[in-house]
Amino acid sequence: MSLVIGEISYTNILPLYYDLDREYLESQGCKIKPQVPSELNREMSAGRVDVGGISSFAYAENKNHFTLFPNLSVSALGKVGSIFLFSKVPIHQLSAKKVALTSTSATSTHLLKIILERFYEQSPRYTTMKPNIHKMLSDHDACLLIGDEAIVASFNKREELYQYDLGELWYKHTGMPMTFAVLAIRNEAIDHNSHLAGTLYRSFLESKKRSEMSHYQPMIKDILKTYGGDKSFWEDYFNNLIYDFSNREQRGLMLYYQLAYDLGYLSEPVESIHVWKAVGS
Structure with a gap:
């Protein structure tokens, strides 16, 4: 069974995708599919995409069908810049x-x-x-x-x-961080191909690690060609973002879900966030 991976082109999530070994992943049965955020949310809900960096709100709407990869998100403690x-x-x-x-x-x-x-x-x-x-x-x-x-x-x-x-x-x-996107996988994909899902998870982690170790410089060089701006702007931008998904980010996200439910924007409360513990161990 292959895994279809939705890829968002937004710069804020780029460190998780930029250094993926795409050729290797494709040889293992992964298919990478370009998406915009709202499209990816729909495609994962419909089961046409297995894995992707979806909006945090979309996870709340599909919490019984999706599991989150640990240690991966797009979050900010203060300014997000985008x-x-x-x-x-x-x-x-x-x-x-x-x-x-x-x-x-x-x-x-x-x-x-x-x-x-x-x-x-x-x-x-x-x-x-x-x-x-x-x-x-x-x-x-x-x-x-x-x-x-x-x-x-x-x-x-x-x-x-x-x-x-x-x-x-x-x-x-x-006083809490805000998590804007999470790395989610459909539960069926874990059930049917947990080994490939684990390989993909480690590839996302490695891409994040490489981006952080290079201080985002190769990526910023490419971004400047497309979007312009000053190099210092993009350096500050990526340094202000958080790509982890620790207990702190999870607590901030739970507060967001609570307020969204209180105001009637979620039909059901989110009692907990389902993180794939096995893949992170």
């Missing part, structure tokens, strides 16, 4: 205002709702749109962008716009 609310008014003045949400992420859109509704007691009107800051702000008061679209928009932000980093806002109000 998830921004751009607003024409201060954040505490968004009640009854129109807020455009990116269609590419579930975790960040619900994180914004938690921040606005629980921490700032704001009740805006939400619309989901394709990520384009100019179209979003043409008839909305604020917009949420994530990933590379958010980074590029921050490079070119109009001076009069307010810009808020959601990771920073979450940390300010909770």
Whole structure:
């Protein structure tokens, strides 16, 4: 049985994929399939993709069908640098205002709702749109962008716009890290091919290790060709991100799930996070 691996092109998750030995993995029966976050969430839910870096919210919606790889996530303790609310008014003045949400992420859109509704007691009107800051702000008061679209928009932000980093806002109000993506595998894939799943897990760990040991320099060199910006920006960006999934990150994620459930954005509470203990031992 082969494993289909969903690969997100966003830079924030790139250290987990950048140094994968793709030729070896493919020779072992893995197939790597490019995806965008919302597409990967759907494909894994439908069983057409076995493994991927999915949004944390998608895990909560599929918690009985997915298991998480240990030691792997995309998290931040404070600024994340690629998830921004751009607003024409201060954040505490968004009640009854129109807020455009990116269609590419579930975790960040619900994180914004938690921040606005629980921490700032704001009740805006939400619309989901394709990520384009100019179209979003043409008839909305604020917009949420994530990933590379958010980074590029921050490079070119109009001076009069307010810009808020959601990771920073979450940390300010909770003192906890926020986990935006997790490495998930469908339970059936573990049941049917645990050996290959373990091989893949160790490959993700090795890619993370290589990226950290090189201080992300080869990867940043490639990123500069595609997205531009300053080398120092990208160095700070990756150094601010957390690619582990320790008890601290898990506690922060459980708080996020609790608040999402309390506000009615999850139909069921998340009682625990199912991490594949055997593969990490």
